[in-house]
Amino acid sequence: MCDKVNDGLKSADLLAWYDDHARSLPWRVSPADRKAGVAPDPYAVWLSEIMLQQTTVAAVKNYFIRFMTLWPTFEDLANAEDERVMGEWAGLGYYARARNLLKCARTLRDQGGFPKDRAGLETLPGIGPYTSAAIAAIAFDHPETVVDGNVERVMARVFEITAPLPDAKPEMKKAAASLTPKMRPGDYAQAVMDLGATICTPKSPACGICPWRAPCKSRLSGLAPTLPRKRKKAAKPVRYGIAYLARRDDGAWLLERRPDKGLLGGMLGWPGAEWGELAQEAPPILANWRDPGAEVRHTFTHFHLLLSLRVADVPMDAQPVQGSFQVLRKSDLPTVMRKAFDLVVEQGALKQAEGVPSEDNVVAHQ
């Protein structure tokens, strides 16, 4: 048997479970198809893995399908315009991923395709230890050990690793490596993650139907739902800011392209001063600014934002100090900026004496 045995934990048991319970996902080759010789598309594997970084399957699905439709190959993506790709990524978050995605696609174009091993993959922008192992395993069926949040949780439980993260990372990685099989490593990598996502879930693990219930140490001890342990995170501070929404008489909006580095890097946004402990007035154009009253509440990774709004209708000859006028596609905006737009429309804070314009007049939907 090629199967590794480790305290009764057998990859074959997990693979057997995966054969019957694998989730059907747009980027996945089913275990049956894989056995029939169907090879995954490395481009689809790579794109999905980048999108799935710190992001749920539910959130990714439609973005993945949209990207594959617009840009079916990495060459197509490499030849796309930056603004177009950033706009399609809008709403998915962690925008550095989109910038690195483009950078990586253009490197692939210049190099003529994907490196065929993990080390080569990890040299590419946006591809780190997890993603390089995932692509090598899933796309090329290399016996690399994939370690993500799911795997850490499963390992912490089956081996009852009680040391807190991130201290326990090396131990969990070692545990994961001890289980990685030489047969079907691609299916195995996806099987552990499916187990973590559907059975060995963070809050109420369904231990009763787990293929590894018998050898799982923390199921016996009852500690499973409490693992893995994690160090406490710092409380999020509150930052304040003001967003300025100016609508020109021809329907164009005053927007700015944010710098590549930092928060919402490379994305479109409403002009204004940087957010901080105090909200700073910084009108981007001379106008009769009005306060619609409502505020945007939004939480980022490491702070809460309270965003006040200013709205103005401006004439065609107005000259902005910051940003430029352009036709707005709401779908190009990151979520916090969409919230500001939605509030302004809801408040009816714009001219149009007879009420709010219908969205179709101001927004070109995708």
Added chain:
DNA sequence: CAGCCGTGGCA
């Protein structure tokens, strides 16, 4: 290397 970097769903 610890801080930075989005968003939505859920208890």
Added chain:
DNA sequence: TTGCCAAGGCT
């Protein structure tokens, strides 16, 4: 309402 969490990487 609040905090936690999701197929992490970069600096």
